[in-house]
Amino acid sequence: MEVKMYRLGIIEESIDDNRILEKAKQFFISQRIEEVPEDTCPIWHTNEYHVPDDDLEDLLPVLEQHIKSTWYIHALMMIIFM
DSSP: OEEEEEEEEEEGGGBSOGGGGGGGGGGEEEEEEEEOTTSSSOEEEEEEEEEEHHHHHHHHHHHHHHBOTTOOOEEEEEEEEO
């Protein structure tokens, strides 16, 4: 059996309302804090989420509405064999 999951990398500072990340909290894996002194936002809080394929369809429209215009979200498909 295979399970399709997506690994999302979402930088909190890229979202215009961080409360929407509550919709993804059940998929939260980890957070790392990065210093990016050359950026207008010098500290990034990058969250990693593992989202099952079936749940991604509900989450993406919400993220799309709240991502700031010059930012993006990383997504990588993972196939897990069980």
